Amino acid sequence: MLVRKRDGRLEEFSKDKIAGTLIRAGLSREKAEAVAEEVERKIYDGIETEKVLQIALEIVGKYSKRVSAVYGLKSSLLRLGPAGYRFEKFVSSLLREFGYRTVTNQLIEGKCALHEIDVIAEKDERFLVECKFHNTPIYTGLKEVLYSYARFVDITESGKEFDGMWIFTNTKFSSEAVKYANCRGLLLTGWRYPEKGGIEFMLESKKLYPITVLSLKDFEIELLLKEGFAFCKDLLSKPNKVREIIGKRAEILLEEARMVQEGT
Amino acid sequence: MLVRKRDGRLEEFSKDKIAGTLIRAGLSREKAEAVAEEVERKIYDGIETEKVLQIALEIVGKYSKRVSAVYGLKSSLLRLGPAGYRFEKFVSSLLREFGYRTVTNQLIEGKCALHEIDVIAEKDERFLVECKFHNTPIYTGLKEVLYSYARFVDITESGKEFDGMWIFTNTKFSSEAVKYANCRGLLLTGWRYPEKGGIEFMLESKKLYPITVLSLKDFEIELLLKEGFAFCKDLLSKPNKVREIIGKRAEILLEEARMVQEGT
Numbered sequence: 468m469l470v471r472k473r474d475g476r477l478e479e480f481s482k483d484k485i486a487g488t489l490i491r492a493g494l495s496r497e498k499a500e501a502v503a504e505e506v507e508r509k510i511y512d513g514i515e516t517e518k519v520l521q522i523a524l525e526i527v528g529k530y531s532k533r534v535s536a537v538y539g540l541k542s543s544l545l546r547l548g549p550a551g552y553r554f555e556k557f558v559s560s561l562l563r564e565f566g567y568r569t570v571t572n573q574l575i576e577g578k579c580a581l582h583e584i585d586v587i588a589e590k591d592e593r594f595l596v597e598c599k600f601h602n603t604p605i606y607t608g609l610k611e612v613l614y615s616y617a618r619f620v621d622i623t624e625s626g627k628e629f630d631g632m633w634i635f636t637n638t639k640f641s642s643e644a645v646k647y648a649n650c651r652g653l654l655l656t657g658w659r660y661p662e663k664g665g666i667e668f669m670l671e672s673k674k675l676y677p678i679t680v681l682s683l684k685d686f687e688i689e690l691l692l693k694e695g696f697a698f699c700k701d702l703l704s705k706p707n708k709v710r711e712i713i714g715k716r717a718e719i720l721l722e723e724a725r726m727v728q729e730g731t
Numbered sequence: 732m733l734v735r736k737r738d739g740r741l742e743e744f745s746k747d748k749i750a751g752t753l754i755r756a757g758l759s760r761e762k763a764e765a766v767a768e769e770v771e772r773k774i775y776d777g778i779e780t781e782k783v784l785q786i787a788l789e790i791v792g793k794y795s796k797r798v799s800a801v802y803g804l805k806s807s808l809l810r811l812g813p814a815g816y817r818f819e820k821f822v823s824s825l826l827r828e829f830g831y832r833t834v835t836n837q838l839i840e841g842k843c844a845l846h847e848i849d850v851i852a853e854k855d856e857r858f859l860v861e862c863k864f865h866n867t868p869i870y871t872g873l874k875e876v877l878y879s880y881a882r883f884v885d886i887t888e889s890g891k892e893f894d895g896m897w898i899f900t901n902t903k904f905s906s907e908a909v910k911y912a913n914c915r916g917l918l919l920t921g922w923r924y925p926e927k928g929g930i931e932f933m934l935e936s937k938k939l940y941p942i943t944v945l946s947l948k949d950f951e952i953e954l955l956l957k958e959g960f961a962f963c964k965d966l967l968s969k970p971n972k973v974r975e976i977i978g979k980r981a982e983i984l985l986e987e988a989r990m991v992q993e994g995t
Contacts, residue, residue, distance in 0.1 A: 578914065579910065579911045579914030579915055580873055580877075580907050580910055580911035580914070581907060582873075609844055609846075610878045611878075613844075613877070613878035613881035613882060613885075614874045614877035614878040614881060616881050617877035617878060617880050617881040617884075618877060620881075621877075621911075643844050643845060646843065646844055647843045647844035647885075650842065650843030650844070651843055
């Protein structure tokens with residue numbers, strides 16, 4: 468059975484690959500193999516990879532809400548759009564969970580220009596944080612990393628004290644972007660980068676499930692992020708506030724959040 | 732009579748403004764005023780600026796092919812898309828007309844990354860040229876200028892000798908981009924920038940009319956640029972080559988090019 472990848476190339480469908488992904492997301496080997504078999508029965512020749520993942524996700528949902536959420540993490544990060552500012556709020560919340568004090572959307576005068584800085588994060592060190600959001604899983608490339616570096620140089624040359632520039636993206640970095648950033652001392656955090664500290668690793672290590680893993684409508688995401696709700700656990704800690712914001716659908720969402728957070 | 736500008740604001744229609752533009756484009760004062768009056772008779776309240784310009788352009792066409800071409804210069808530059816590489820070819824041809832030796836699309840190893848350089852231009856000095864194309868008249872902003880500077884730094888730090896970075900755009904630069912570029916010593920050339928040396932000034936000073944002022948189909952623009960035809964005068968200097976590339980429609984285009992080049 469052939470599967471069509473995003474770049475158009477065809478590839479043999481692999482039950483092992485699907486099962487492996489599910490095991491990494493926390494499903495037992497037995498269940499993972501059962502899901503993979505069920506997926507195989509439902510696909511057809513020439514089906515797109517994305518459609519395969521969607522089918523797998525539906526089947527997984529029957530086994531475990533938690534695994535389904537982890538499995539859906541990547542696409543949940545793509546829902547932090549359409550514009551970038553939702554992602555800025557999200558990154559700011561994520562950094563707070565790791566003990567940083569943060570402020571968003573600051574204007575800072577550099578030596579040669581005025582810069583809009585997405586987030587400033589401070590713990591032992593003080594970082595300029597640039598948030599690069601993409602609503603499709605394309606790479607964050609060299610240009611983004613180049614201008615972030617030029618920004619950092621311009622701001623520090625004006626005498627303002629920052630210890631580093633930190634670039635967050637919800638997708639992957641291109642290899643050229645990684646090479647340049649390492650050479651210039653920029654910190655990068657993206658999908659599966661760095662290997663043991665990517666954005667998915669940061670989230671999973673603290674059981675932070677983005678609210679976008681839930682069956683939220685777009686305007687609900689908007690309202691919740693605006694009020695500082697970034698993760699499922701935030702909803703569970705302030706259920707009354709959620710009821711106030713969302714109205715009737717709040718109970719369904721709270722139940723979904725509970726299942727994701729506690730596993731079922 | 733109110734005219735709606737691109738940013739949505741309303742503005743009183745001004746016959747003098749239209750006439751002024753036409754005089755700058757080479758029409759006599761008498762004709763310019765006649766055109767402006769004819770425009771006034773044809774517009775209506777709330778009409779978009781673009782539509783006004785289009786009406787003016789149609790009327791001007793009756794008076795002078797040359798002025799019509801100059802007047803249509805701005806939109807002809809927007810037709811050098813859809814992708815940016817056509818604009819790179821165009822900038823390269825423009826620089827050659829000003830005595831530069833040019834090569835396009837070079838890969839240059841910097842200190843920290845490999846850079847794709849649109850054009851390298853050399854006369855007395857040697858420039859890295861970054862071409863920034865937009866297919867709508869939006870500003871070229873700070874980010875583009877920041878990453879161009881970071882590129883220049885990375886390449887010169889690797890020991891390669893360039894005297895400067897030169898950024899070309901077919902639209903305008905934002906004021907923040909201009910401020911930064913001046914402070915960092917980057918050269919900028921765009922629409923009406925610098926005031927006495929913008930891209931429209933460079934073109935008009937040597938009677939260079941982009942082939943996109945002609946009634947070309949998109950694939951014809953493609954074919955001609957690929958063969959090194961950037962300006963109307965290029966078509967007139969190699970008519971047989973044009974006939975070979977374009978086929979039947981060549982005579983019409985050559986006649987159009989002649990009218991634009993020589994005025995009628």
